[in-house]
Amino acid sequence: MMSVNILVVDDDPEIRDILHIYLRNEGYHVVQAEDGKKALELLQQEQIHLIILDIMMPNLDGISACLKIRESSGVPIIMLSAKGEDLDKITGLSMGGDDYMTKPFNPLELIARIKVQLRRQNYIAVSNQAVDEGEICIDDLVINKDYYRVTVKGREISLTPIEFAILELLASHRGQVFNIDKIYQKVWKEQHAYYSQNTVMVHIRNLREKIEANPRNPQYIKTVWGVGYRIDK
Structure with missing residues (x-):
């Protein structure tokens, strides 16, 4: 079975560690980055199947990183933010995010949303092979x-x-x-x-x-x- 690689991008090491534990327990391989700049570097080095991307980060924030990623990749992106207003969610999705979660969040809900995005990816791959x-x-x-x-x-x-x-x-x-x-x-x-x-x-x-x-x-x-x-x- 192919390993699914998930990139977790957040400047909070505790959140990265918690997500690492939950994702690893689901059988995913986890790659971590502390800001958008490092995330872009890792995308050049690793095959990534899904990105969990915090919005508020130093060096390169999540919105800017998402825009850069979308210039060359359609990888699913789930955005995280402490801001829960509808306008903030719409902004995140408008910049290329596929889903949006507000901090604090339930890791189990995030896992469920990750599985939805990965199923969507698999559906596209199967469809392309079948027709x-x-x-x-x-x-x-x-x-x-x-x-x-x-x-x-x-x-x-x-x-x-x-x-x-x-x-x-x-x-x-x-x-x-x-x-x-x-x-x-x-x-x-x-x-x-x-x-x-x-x-x-x-x-x-x-x-x-x-x-x-x-x-x-x-x-x-x-x-x-x-x-x-x-x-x-």
């Missing part, structure tokens, strides 16, 4: 499910695994309206959670920023007010 070579073409938007690649007018777009999964879901069911709960269930592979509405909406907004020429008047991902989202036939 025949093929693409979904919607005007100038091309989604290649085999190679996990998205282009708009020939320009390759870098998406996170969650963003790709949402886009593939809507594009594979053109004309069908998906409400937020259904998107969350299909993509995150779990039932509705209290934070799911903001989470889905932020990822939809990020997707539009990346693939739409005018995100305020989207060509691809349409809002059906009071219902959900769809990509037209």
Whole structure:
């Protein structure tokens, strides 16, 4: 069985040690960094499958580190912060985070969220192996499910695994309206959670920023007010 490598980035050594214990007990291999700068260095040296990233850190904070990581990698990122306001969560997700937890947190809940993200990754890998070579073409938007690649007018777009999964879901069911709960269930592979509405909406907004020429008047991902989202036939 392949070892799953998780990078824990936090300037608090006690939090790093606690997470190391819990993650090791789940069978994961843990790599630690005390700030964003060290995390970026480790990403060049190690194969990392998931990152737990604190926001408030010296040298290079979590938001800045997340932006740098997203320039070249779609690895799942769960962000940690002492700030619990919705705006802070939306900011973290907007910068490329896949999930967000507020300190203090229950390590067992974090483990559960890690497993959701890793299942999402595995689902993408299995899907890419299982389907025949093929693409979904919607005007100038091309989604290649085999190679996990998205282009708009020939320009390759870098998406996170969650963003790709949402886009593939809507594009594979053109004309069908998906409400937020259904998107969350299909993509995150779990039932509705209290934070799911903001989470889905932020990822939809990020997707539009990346693939739409005018995100305020989207060509691809349409809002059906009071219902959900769809990509037209």
